[in-house]
Amino acid sequence: MSLFSRTAFIAGVSVLSLAGCATGAAPAPSPDAQPETIQLSNCGVAVSFDEAPERVITIKSSTTELLLALGLGDRIIGTAFHDGPVPDEWAAEASGLTSIAERVPSQEAVLDREPDFIFGGWESNFSADGAGERADLEALGIHTFVAPSACQSAEQPPKLSFDDVFSDIETVASIFRVDASALLTEQAAQLAAIDANGDSRTALWFSSGSDTPYVGAGIGAPQLLLDTVGLNNLAADIDATWAPYNWEAVVDADPDFIVLVDADWNSADKKIGILEANPATANLSAVKAGRYLVVPFAASEAGVRSVDAAASLSAQIAELDG
Amino acid sequence: MTKANEAANIPREQPPGALAASGLEARRVSVSVSGKLLIDSVDCTVERGTLSALVGPNGAGKSTLLRALAAVELPSAGSVHFGEHDVLTMPRKPRARLTAFVEQDATTDSQLTVEMVVKLGRLPHQSLWEADSKDSLSVVEDSLATVSMTAFRDREFHSLSGGEKQRVMLARALAQEPQLLTLDEPTNHLDIAAQLDVLAILSGLTEHGVTVLAALHDLSLAASYCDHVIVLSGGRVVAAGPTKDVLTEALIADVYGVRASIVANPVTGRPMIGFSPA
Amino acid sequence: MAKVSPLAFGAALAIALLVSVTVAVTIGPANIRFDEVWRSIASHVGFGVSPLTELRDGIVWQLRMPRVLTAAAVGAGLALSGAVMQAITRNPLADPYLLGLSSGAALGAVSVLLLGAAVLLPFAAFLGALLALALTLLLAGSLGAITPSRTVLAGIAVSALASAITSFVIFWSVTGDSYREVLSWLLGSLSGARWPAVAITMTAIIVIGIPVMLTGRLLDSFAFGDVQAASLGVNVSATRWGLLAASALVTGAMVSVSGAIGFVGLILPHAVRLIVGPSHRALLPLSALLGAVFLVWADTLARTVFDPREIPVGIVTAMIGAPLFAVLLTRRKSST
Numbered sequence: 040m041s042l043f044s045r046t047a048f049i050a051g052v053s054v055l056s057l058a059g060c061a062t063g064a065a066p067a068p069s070p071d072a073q074p075e076t077i078q079l080s081n082c083g084v085a086v087s088f089d090e091a092p093e094r095v096i097t098i099k100s101s102t103t104e105l106l107l108a109l110g111l112g113d114r115i116i117g118t119a120f121h122d123g124p125v126p127d128e129w130a131a132e133a134s135g136l137t138s139i140a141e142r143v144p145s146q147e148a149v150l151d152r153e154p155d156f157i158f159g160g161w162e163s164n165f166s167a168d169g170a171g172e173r174a175d176l177e178a179l180g181i182h183t184f185v186a187p188s189a190c191q192s193a194e195q196p197p198k199l200s201f202d203d204v205f206s207d208i209e210t211v212a213s214i215f216r217v218d219a220s221a222l223l224t225e226q227a228a229q230l231a232a233i234d235a236n237g238d239s240r241t242a243l244w245f246s247s248g249s250d251t252p253y254v255g256a257g258i259g260a261p262q263l264l265l266d267t268v269g270l271n272n273l274a275a276d277i278d279a280t281w282a283p284y285n286w287e288a289v290v291d292a293d294p295d296f297i298v299l300v301d302a303d304w305n306s307a308d309k310k311i312g313i314l315e316a317n318p319a320t321a322n323l324s325a326v327k328a329g330r331y332l333v334v335p336f337a338a339s340e341a342g343v344r345s346v347d348a349a350a351s352l353s354a355q356i357a358e359l360d361g
Numbered sequence: 362m363t364k365a366n367e368a369a370n371i372p373r374e375q376p377p378g379a380l381a382a383s384g385l386e387a388r389r390v391s392v393s394v395s396g397k398l399l400i401d402s403v404d405c406t407v408e409r410g411t412l413s414a415l416v417g418p419n420g421a422g423k424s425t426l427l428r429a430l431a432a433v434e435l436p437s438a439g440s441v442h443f444g445e446h447d448v449l450t451m452p453r454k455p456r457a458r459l460t461a462f463v464e465q466d467a468t469t470d471s472q473l474t475v476e477m478v479v480k481l482g483r484l485p486h487q488s489l490w491e492a493d494s495k496d497s498l499s500v501v502e503d504s505l506a507t508v509s510m511t512a513f514r515d516r517e518f519h520s521l522s523g524g525e526k527q528r529v530m531l532a533r534a535l536a537q538e539p540q541l542l543t544l545d546e547p548t549n550h551l552d553i554a555a556q557l558d559v560l561a562i563l564s565g566l567t568e569h570g571v572t573v574l575a576a577l578h579d580l581s582l583a584a585s586y587c588d589h590v591i592v593l594s595g596g597r598v599v600a601a602g603p604t605k606d607v608l609t610e611a612l613i614a615d616v617y618g619v620r621a622s623i624v625a626n627p628v629t630g631r632p633m634i635g636f637s638p639a
Numbered sequence: 640m641a642k643v644s645p646l647a648f649g650a651a652l653a654i655a656l657l658v659s660v661t662v663a664v665t666i667g668p669a670n671i672r673f674d675e676v677w678r679s680i681a682s683h684v685g686f687g688v689s690p691l692t693e694l695r696d697g698i699v700w701q702l703r704m705p706r707v708l709t710a711a712a713v714g715a716g717l718a719l720s721g722a723v724m725q726a727i728t729r730n731p732l733a734d735p736y737l738l739g740l741s742s743g744a745a746l747g748a749v750s751v752l753l754l755g756a757a758v759l760l761p762f763a764a765f766l767g768a769l770l771a772l773a774l775t776l777l778l779a780g781s782l783g784a785i786t787p788s789r790t791v792l793a794g795i796a797v798s799a800l801a802s803a804i805t806s807f808v809i810f811w812s813v814t815g816d817s818y819r820e821v822l823s824w825l826l827g828s829l830s831g832a833r834w835p836a837v838a839i840t841m842t843a844i845i846v847i848g849i850p851v852m853l854t855g856r857l858l859d860s861f862a863f864g865d866v867q868a869a870s871l872g873v874n875v876s877a878t879r880w881g882l883l884a885a886s887a888l889v890t891g892a893m894v895s896v897s898g899a900i901g902f903v904g905l906i907l908p909h910a911v912r913l914i915v916g917p918s919h920r921a922l923l924p925l926s927a928l929l930g931a932v933f934l935v936w937a938d939t940l941a942r943t944v945f946d947p948r949e950i951p952v953g954i955v956t957a958m959i960g961a962p963l964f965a966v967l968l969t970r971r972k973s974s975t
């Protein structure tokens with residue numbers, strides 16, 4: 040295509056660009072008092088909640104699951120952009136939820152439901168051709184919130200930690216005036232119990248791509264999970280949450296494990312196929328020995344399933360070491 | 362209207378090629394474009410080694426006829442012979458070695474130099490990939506010299522004046538070493554000196570046995586330099602033959618609608634035509 | 640600046656290509672010594688034994704070597720096609736993708752990428768290119784006699800249509816980060832070049848490209864238009880259609896392997912023209928050589944400048960080529 044139309048097109052795609060999660064810490068509200076109004080800065084946007092939201096629309100699995108985990112499923116009037124199967128504990132409740140769009144919902148679809156709160160898993164969910172600009176929605180009396188770990192334009196965590204993840208849970212709980220301490224205690228305990236059996240071995244976090252692999256890099260959820268189980272991320276030096284990489288570096292490093300993100304549109308099996316079809320990567324020790332660790336896509340981004348994902352990684356390592 | 366055949370004194374039934382030493386012979390050439398008949402069953406002859414002019418008012422079809430005779434755009438009907446060659450059906454390359462065609466107003470966006478343009482004329486003599494032979498290069502030299510453009514060989518073609526460009530295109534045609542040279546208005550946009558130059562060159566060529574047919578809009582020039590003339594009007598030959606016989610005041614009045622008086626040029630003695638409104 | 644002799648320039652480029660391939664294959668994120676690289680390559684062509692482990696040997700022989708060779712072939716093919724298209728359409732802004740080729744290939748490739756059948760990519764891209772070309776010619780023909788300008792206009796229309804459909808397909812079905820793969824393909828990337836890609840592109844160059852390179856004289860004859868070309872004994876329509884078809888096939892083969900790498904076919908022929916002059920006899924083979932050298936280095940940059948991240952080579956060709964052309968242009972202006 041002509042240079043001009045290609046440039047215009049790329050600009051358009053970038054607008055729609057869906058980078059992986061990044062993290063953003065929202066300053067936690069004062070935990071003791073129960074102030075009338077909760078005021079927060081969320082990805083650089085000031086939001087305030089006079090009372091707990093009653094009619095919530097969630098976009099992306101991470102936000103839906105967080106609310107379910109906090110026992111707030113009854114307030115969800117609609118969900119969108121479902122990323123993958125919901126864990127068993129919430130499956131029954133989740134199946135009762137109404138899906139209003141397969142991907143990012145349009146502004147009309149959202150407004151039709153008359154929500155008072157929209158909880159987006161990615162910052163890009165709130166755009167003119169998505170659910171709507173945050174300022175516009177606020178003017179209509181609809182509060183908006185982005186999972187703070189996913190902030191990109193502002194307040195992105197320099198390096199995602201579980202403190203950030205837990206603080207997200209607490210912040211959301213405070214918005215709804217519920218108590219998250221039980222959940223957080225559970226998560227903290229589960230986290231502490233994880234055996235860091237990675238033993239400083241190396242790993243590649245293979246998200247997608249075939250000619251050029253798209254991998255988990257140094258400052259996002261992939262790095263956090265690998266750190267938690269004691270694995271060294273090949274792409275740890277790259278200052279990004281996810282980044283394009285190259286096969287030569289992978290082959291040169293010959294990682295001990297390969298983490299495969301399993302998504303509907305890009306399954307772990309497909310990625311195995313890609314690794315085996317490439318004559319250079321087919322000889323990787325992890326490929327020949329089948330040392331793969333699988334993470335479901337919905338759990339690969341920062342959220343209430345992160346601890347679980349880390350635990351699962353540790354268990355899979357144990358099984359492979361078995 | 363004088364019948365073409367009577368004036369040229371050629372019996373109608375003469376089979377093609379019978380006059381082996383004859384030059385260009387076109388029979389019943391018709392050209393039809395988008396259903397419109399531009400050239401209507403034209404017969405014409407050009408004797409070998411002579412300089413003939415093709416004249417006629419604008420829109421008579423001179424360019425169309427020339428292209429048909431040069432086989433650059435094949436006519437819808439008719440035959441064209443040159444000597445024993447059937448021009449319309451012979452293979453392209455030999456034809457390009459036999460006849461060369463110079464268009465009106467040659468333009469190019471390319472940055473070819475004069476020498477490169479003239480070299481193009483060697484194409485019919487070369488295969489695609491062979492290098493330029495010594496012979497080829499000397500033909501190019503000679504062609505440049507004939508048109509007095511040797512000093513311009515490294516200049517870019519598009520930087521030349523109209524007259525210089527015309528001479529280079531002529532040199533290119535000469536580089537083809539043709540036996541028949543057809544030109545479409547070679548004196549267009551040229552100043553007088555340049556016009557006389559070009560015609561002098563064309564005259565000189567006939568002395569080397571080349572047959573030349575040029576469409577000319579300037580009747581005086583045609584009368585001055587060309588021994589034979591073919592008069593075209595409305596896609597038909599209305600007269601053909603020796604200039605003196607054909608370009609009469611009566612014919613000019615008939616075809617062009619103007620009054621002409623033909624006198625002898627005091628310097629050269631050749632016919633000179635003066636015009637006045639009818 | 641006096642024009643450089645084509646033969647001298649050609650010899651220089653040939654040497655440059657040899658050196659470029661030799662050196663580029665030893666450059667990469669993995670640290671492998673020059674001699675180790677070449678001993679490994681030698682072992683694969685039957686001389687000696689590779690000093691590297693199987694894995695590192697794979698880096699050299701399965702990743703780098705085919706990629707560098709493909710880069711050379713694609714660069715040559717695109718530059719050659721560009722030169723031919725510019726001559727046939729008598730338009731200095733023509734590029735190999737003029738007749739809807741790249742937009743058609745993009746549509747084919749994107750559809751297949753988003754359907755998840757990446758293995759079919761080269762076929763889909765090639766098919767897409769040829770279908771777009773057929774549509775262009777059909778459209779041009781429906782306007783009357785097919786002339787160069789009609790064909791160009793028809794190509795623009797078909798490109799616009801294919802681009803629109805491609806955009807729609809992408810917006811409709813892109814999920815997660817699959818848009819990255821699509822973007823990478825659209826920008827042009829050699830990261831997927833393995834030995835099959837070498838086979839496709841080298842075959843295109845040898846079987847079609849080399850014969851085309853020998854037709855320079857014919858293209859020169861078009862300088863003054865169809866009538867003059869015909870008077871020189873050239874079969875105008877056969878030449879035009881033959882060269883068009885050849886260029887389309889070569890471009891289609893290249894695009895199917897690497898996506899639409901821009902700029903190479905548009906600017907490199909001009910660069911060669913500025914250096915050795917306009918004669919196509921020299922222009923065609925020299926454009927191919929320069930294209931090969933250029934793309935080998937552009938791709939090397941693409942895979943090393945942000946080591947270990949890779950960027951699509953199409954970005955590099957655009958960013959390097961434009962200023963380069965500006966420099967060449969100003970040099971020429973100041974000397975005349």
